[in-house]
Each structure stands twice: as C-alpha cells, then as structure tokens.
Amino acid sequence: MATTGDVFIGEHLVRAFGPTTAVRDVTCVVPASARIAVTGVSGSGKSTLLHLVAGIDEPTSGVAGWPRLGGHPRRHPGRIGIVLQRPALVPTLDVGENVALPLLLAERPAEAARHAAAAALRLLDLADLTARLPHELSGGQAQRVAVARAVAPGPDLIVADEPTAALDSAGAAHLVDVLLAAADRIGAALVLATHDTAVADRFPGRWRMADGAIRTEPAC
Numbered sequence: 001m002a003t004t005g006d007v008f009i010g011e012h013l014v015r016a017f018g019p020t021t022a023v024r025d026v027t028c029v030v031p032a033s034a035r036i037a038v039t040g041v042s043g044s045g046k047s048t049l050l051h052l053v054a055g056i057d058e059p060t061s062g063v064a065g066w067p068r069l070g071g072h073p074r075r076h077p078g079r080i081g082i083v084l085q086r087p088a089l090v091p092t093l094d095v096g097e098n099v100a101l102p103l104l105l106a107e108r109p110a111e112a113a114r115h116a117a118a119a120a121l122r123l124l125d126l127a128d129l130t131a132r133l134p135h136e137l138s139g140g141q142a143q144r145v146a147v148a149r150a151v152a153p154g155p156d157l158i159v160a161d162e163p164t165a166a167l168d169s170a171g172a173a174h175l176v177d178v179l180l181a182a183a184d185r186i187g188a189a190l191v192l193a194t195h196d197t198a199v200a201d202r203f204p205g206r207w208r209m210a211d212g213a214i215r216t217e218p219a220c
C-alpha cells in the first residue's frame with residue numbers, strides 16, 4: 001500500500017512514442033528504503049519507466065507523484081539523483097567541480113556546493129581524485145564520480161539507468177557496492193535498471209519488465 005513516506009507512486013502509467021507504447025499501464029510504488037533492480041530484455045521499457053520515476057519525462061496518461069517531494073521533483077532540484085550508462089562529466093572541469101555542478105545549477109552558494117561535493121567524494125572514498133580532470137580517470141573511477149555527483153545534493157531517490165553497462169564485471173560489482181553504500185549512508189531509495197543478473201541479484205526488490213509492463217509484483 002502506498003504511503004506519504006514513499007518517494008514515488010505511479011498509477012496506471014502509460015508512455016507512448018507515436019505508435020510505440022513503451023510503458024503500458026504500470027502501477028508501482030518506490031518506498032523510502034527501496035532497493036529495486038529493473039530487469040527485462042532490450043526494448044521492454046526499462047529506461048522509459050525510469051525516466052518517469054525520475055521525473056525527467058511525463059506519462060502520456062496516468063499519474064506520477066513524489067509524495068515526499070510535495071508532488072513534483074522539479075520544485076526540488078537535487079532531491080532525485082540520476083546516474084546514466086556513461087558518466088557524462090564536463091571535460092574542462094575537475095572532479096570536485098563536476099560533483100559541485102548540480103548544486104551550483106540549483107543556485108546553492110558556491111561555498112556550500114564545494115562542501116557538499118567534498119563530502120560526497122569523501123563518502124565514496126574518492127577524495128584523492130578531487131583535482132583530476134575527467135580524462136585522467138579510469139572508466140570505473142569516472143562512473144563512481146558520477147555517483148558522487150548524484151549523491152552530493154542529498155537526494156531522497158537515486159535512479160540509475162544501466163550504470164554498469166560500460167564496466168567489466170569487477171568494475172560493475174564495485175559500482176554496485178558504491179551505489180548501495182551511498183544510498184544507505186544518505187538514506188535514499190535506489191532504483192536501478194540492468195541487463196546483468198549478477199547486478200540485479202544484489203537488490204532485494206525486482207521489477208521484471210516485459211512489453212512495457214511490470215510482470216512481477218514490485219517487492220521492495
């Protein structure tokens with residue numbers, strides 16, 4: 001049952017792109033302490049559903065709500081952290097500046113942004129990398145910095161779309177360690193899409209998607 005402590009509630013979500021219905025009639029809840037892996041074959045709708053959960057796309061019909069955020073994430077910049085397949089760091093900014101960037105864009109004072117970035121980098125054991133430029137990082141390090149960037153504003157929810165896809169199995173395992181530990185430390189829910197069963201098996205909750213629908217009960 002949904003409660004006001006939930007970070008996301010989706011009711012009868014549909015997202016169509018022209019003739020393609022990517023998400024069809026999905027009803028789901030993300031409790032505050034959720035650790036959910038979203039699995040399913042390519043094209044089953046994982047990314048589309050995650051974009052709805054993250055509030056970066058809107059449903060064609062149905063209702064998406066974020067009770068802890070007073071209804072809508074865009075009024076609360078930084079309360080949802082997003083990690084994508086590639087880190088997408090700004091190449092001309094060093095690691096500390098990249099991690100501070102979302103806070104600066106959310107109009108936090110520069111000093112507070114720098115402190116929050118430093119705290120996130122320490123939390124993820126990345127403080128040694130603060131002054132490096134993105135091209136001086138390994139793929140795994142860059143992706144961990146992307147996690148720090150998502151975590152720095154102190155989100156209630158972290159949405160990660162195939163964050164381990166470009167990593168080898170050891171790098172993937174390390175990144176999942178970092179994501180789970182960070183979510184625990186900041187008290188955020190975590191919803192992650194993956195093709196990798198070794199990654200999905202680390203999560204107690206599972207949404208198995210097929211043809212735009214969740215085929216298993218969302219267990220969290």
Ligand SMILES: Nc1ncnc2c1ncn2[C@@H]1O[C@H](COP(=O)(O)OP(=O)(O)OP(=O)(O)O)[C@@H](O)[C@H]1O
Pocket residue numbers: 017020021022040041042043044045046047048049
């Ligand atoms: N912007 C878009 N325009 C048109 N069709 C889209 C768009 N985004 C997704 N789709 C279609 O919606 C369906 C679901 O796509 P989605 O990316 O959500 O699946 P996925 O399970 O994340 O796939 P993958 O594992 O390959 O990333 C696919 O048929 C896809 O082609």
